[in-house]
Amino acid sequence: xxxxxxxxxxxxxxxxxxTIAKVLASLDGGLNMVATLGGSDSAYLxxxxxxxxxxxxxLQEGSLAQRYRTRDRALPLAWVTEVFQRYARGDLSWRxxxxxxxxxxxxxxxxxxxxxVAYIGLLVAAAAAVWAWHAWRAAN
Numbered sequence: 001x002x003x004x005x006x007x008x009x010x011x012x013x014x015x016x017x018x019t020i021a022k023v024l025a026s027l028d029g030g031l032n033m034v035a036t037l038g039g040s041d042s043a044y045l046x047x048x049x050x051x052x053x054x055x056x057x058x059l060q061e062g063s064l065a066q067r068y069r070t071r072d073r074a075l076p077l078a079w080v081t082e083v084f085q086r087y088a089r090g091d092l093s094w095r096x097x098x099x100x101x102x103x104x105x106x107x108x109x110x111x112x113x114x115x116x117v118a119y120i121g122l123l124v125a126a127a128a129a130v131w132a133w134h135a136w137r138a139a140n
Contacts, residue, residue: 003088005037020084029053037084045087047080055080069103
């Protein structure tokens, strides 16, 4: 699996262990506070935080229904670096070393009022009101 390690403005294809360590060590909590390692948009490991305050991990395993985050949001850099390097090698045995909680993203359900049908209906109603008003004025 081809992995991509990315931050908000930089990406590294097939990163090695030293690249992973360098990128995670550069997370300062300001502009750089997220690093993501994954093979797709639906399967990835993400570190959020900074070297100074620690990191939380987010793990998605294929769909939004399989999205998890660590309860501890202050994991040390050394441990997070090791986890990222093991994830890059396909080793997932580290997952049992921390507590996880569901981090599902709620996908909003669209109501009929947010659809194009509602907007077309409103347009037709407004046009009918203008036509009726002009017809009433012409009759009087």
